[in-house]
Amino acid sequence: MIDEVQTVKNIASEKDAIGDFRFPERHKFDAGYGLTSKTVDYISDVKDDPDWVRAFRHKALAAFEEMPMPTHWATKDLESIDFDKIRYYLASGEAPKRSWDDVPEDVKRTFERLGIPEQERKFLAGVEAQYDSEAAYSNVKQAVTDQGVIFVNSTEGLKQHEDVFRKWFGKVIPTRDNKFSALNSAVFSGGSFIYVPPGVKVKHPLQAYFRINSENFGQFERTLIIVDEGAEVMYMEGCTAPKFETSTLHSAVVELVAMKDAKIQYVTVQNWSSNVFNLVTKRGVAHENAEIRWIDCNIGSRLTMKYPGVVMKGRKARGEVISIALANTGQHQDTGAKMIHAADETTSNVISKSISIGEGRSTYRGQVHIPKHLKGCKNNTECDALLINSSSRTDTYPAITVRGNDHATQHEASVSQVSQDQIFYMKQRGLSEAEAMSLSVNGFINDLVREFPMEYSVELKRLIDLEMEGSVG
Amino acid sequence: MEAQTQSQQMKLEIKDLHARIDGQEILKGLSLDIPKGEVHAIMGPNGSGKSTLSKVLAGHDDYEVTGGEVLMDGVNLLEMPADERSRAGLFMAFQYPVEIPGVSNANFIRAALQARLPNGEELDAVDFYKALYAKMDELEIDRKFTARSVNEGYSGGEKKRNEILQMAMLEPFYCVLDETDSGLDIDALKIVAKGVNAMRSPYRGFLVITHYQRLLDYIEPDHVHVMVNGRIVRSGGKGLALELEEKGYDWVRDELAVTA
Structure with missing residues (x-):
């Protein structure tokens, strides 16, 4: 049975084929369709949550139910998500394996097809591979563990490292930040917990891969990364899902904490199939002289809404968002950045480039906030859009609020089109x-x-x- | 006999070519043979259709061919899309080379060469750079231009030299130079001409389109044609260019009027 990879019909291109395959479902735990307080209890029971987590979830569910869909500023397409037709937790009930040999054959073959074990051998310091709701594989190189680095899934994180975890969990992104952060807070499962001790510079990247295999499913991973004073880490994440007839939901919450002089680079390359609603909240807090960089590439999905943010809380903290979005027909990439300056001499940089193809639509939303009482803050924002076809669409909504006169801000935006002259010139060269x-x-x-x-x-x-x-x- | 037929076909053969843009006929029955090994120059006043000819040969979509044919070594050129014509061995040096932001010169030329290889075959990077540097040296192009975006922010002379560099790297069988001399000072002109002359060979034909005789001092043509109102109205040796320079295009026009 397992041998039969069900490659979904009508593969339009090799690109779709990269992630477009699936294995039969064999879940021991399935929370069923729809979201009620019973669903939350089911997840808490299965995961054997501590009481504070169960309470946290229930409070979040109430917030989710109460908060309106943000269609007053975002796309109406959000209304087509049917929360009753989604399954909120699917897991095999097995703990993540430390060796690929122990990973069930279908899951192992999935990640092999996506090239994960190979990348791990080549250049990664640690990998966590999530399959639907839970990690199937999780391993860190011994040398990294010896440095005191913790890299586990969120469940292990909250249980085994409660003191560090609980201190920061939900603090960077409060439950009520937006409707989808509330949703994630209610049903979160999987994702990474990373702690890097003071002064430790993790030489090679740590990577997480998020794979959706099941239809009518929502993936709600929760990632918390804490990098202590003077430490450095690069974290990379990739994601794919097969192409289903119905829509799939991916709604993650990612919180980063960079202590004094710490550096975090968070790299995302997502390649979702074109029916995934990808509604993700990502934010980091940078303390004194710390640096947080979000390097983000959004390809695929039906609708992505993602605005990685940095709260620069300490003097001389730096925040950066580098983002590339590509929207093809039937896709809307609504992405951007949030830069909140909350200390003197903080610096932020946003460079966003979007490409719209066919009837694809890309939107840039940027928020830069520099309050009056601060001194010597700098922001640079550049957003460039490239339109490939005459039916492609792009919109830019930069909101830059700068008060006080001791700051430097710069904003540039451009829209360009690949011209017929360029195409002819290149064609003439063969x-x-x-x-x-x-x-x-x-x-x-x-x-x-x-x-x-x-x-x-x-x-x-x-x-x-x-x-x-x-x-x- | 067989061999002779073969060699007769080794030419770019334009027969009674008619073409229009936006409903307006620009080429009105133009015929011209460019055998390999020869340099042909077309001169003509503004608006005579010189640039249209080069674009029609290269396969620009804006132009509609309404009659006649073009054969390249016996093969119907007009049936091929622009990129296929290029890969088959036709090169056009643009009068206004186009800027391609973010794409380095080296990558661009490399992609063009790669497009000529069969599927699955990879261009050897070491050989490529060796050849590229050698050609750049010949054309006195600074090495830093390998990393610069194609034509972006180049001076007029730099753009034209870059055209010749691409031509040298792609080694076409037929080269169309569309007013390559425009916007060049005399030093740049000499360098460009040197590059073109270095490529002259029995296996390559040239069509040099120019408004001024000056270029032909440096790229000496085997034949000179005068184009007026979408047709070749006069052909001759290189002396014709000098005569034109001296008497001006009105001379040809007047003569035509008399003949008519």
Whole structure:
């Protein structure tokens, strides 16, 4: 049975094929359809949550039910999510394995197909591989563990490291931050907990991979990363799901804490299939002279809403968001950044580039906040949009609030189109129309792609090439 | 006999070509043969259709061919899309080279060469850079141009030299130079001409389109044609260019009027 990979019909392109396969479901635990307080109790029971977590979940559920859908500023498409037709917890009931050999065959083959074990061998310090609601594999290289670095899933984190976990959990992103952070807080499962002790610089990246295998399912991972004084870490996440007939929900909450002089780089390359609602809240707190960089690439999904933020809480803290979004027909990438300056001499930088193909739509929403009582803050915001076809769409909503006169802000925005002259020029040199488009698009984002680790930038270029292939003609 | 037929076909053959843009006929029955090994120059006043000819040859979508044919070594060029014409060996040096932000010169040329290889075959990076640097040296192009975006922020002369660099790297069978001399000072002109002359060979034909005779001092043509109102109205040796320079295009026009 397991041998039969059900490759979903009508593979339009190789790009879809990358993540577009699935194995039969065999879940021991299934919370069933719909979300009530019973669902929350079911999850708490299965996970054997401590009481404070169970209470936290119930409070969050009440908040979720009470809070309105944010369609007054966001897209109406949110209304097409049917919360009664989603399953909120699916798990095999097995603890994550430390060795790929112990991982069930179907799950192992899934991640092999996605290249995870290979990447782990090549350049990663640790990997957590989540399959539906829970991690199937989780391992950290011994050298990293010896440095005192903790890298486990959120369940292990809250149980085994409660003192550190509880101190920060839900503090960077409160439950009521938005409707979907409330939803995540009610039903969260999986995701990573990372703690890096003072002064430890983790040399190689830690990686998490989030895989959805089941239909009519919601994935709600919760990640909390705490990097202590003077420590450094790079965390990378990737995500895929097969193409289902019905829509799938992915709603994560990611909280980062960079203590004094710490550095966190959080890299995302998502390649969701085109029916995933990807509604994610990501934010970090940077203390004195700390640095948080979000490096974010959004490909795929039906609707992505994601605005990574940095609260610069300590003097000279730095926040950065580098983001690339690619919206093809039937997709809406609503992305941006939030930079909250809360101390003197803090610096933020936002560079966002979006590409809209066919009838794809990309939206940039940026919020920069520098209050009056601060001194010497700087913000630079650049958002550039590239439109491939005449039916492609882009919107920009930058909200920059700067009070006081001791700050420097700079904002640049541009919209450009790949011109027929460019395409003809490249064709005259022998490139096909698709190759010419790919080259233009790669040129457009080239300076940002360099910010990604090499292994990811290669993958990124390949995904973009594949995305362009079906889009011209 | 067989061999002779073969060699007769080794040319770019334009027969009674008609083309229009936005409903307006620009080429009105143009015929011209460019055998390999020869350099042909087309001169003509503004608006005579010179640039249209180069764009029609290269396969620009805006132009509609309404009659005639173009054969490249016996193969119907007009049936191929622009990229296929390029890969088959036709090169056009643009009068206004286009900027491609973010795409480095080296990557661009590399992609163009890669597009010529069979599926699954990879261009050797070491050989590529060796060849690229050698050609850049010949054309006195600074090495830093490998990393600079294609044509972005280049001076007029730098753009034209870059066209010749691409031409040299792609090694086409037929080269169309569309007013390559426009916007060049005399030093840049000499360098460009040197690059073109270095590529002259029995296996390559050139069509040099220019408004001024000056370029032909440096790229010496085997034949000169005068184009007026979408047709070749006069052909001759390189002396024709000098005569034109001296007497101006009105001379040809007047003569035509008399003949008519």
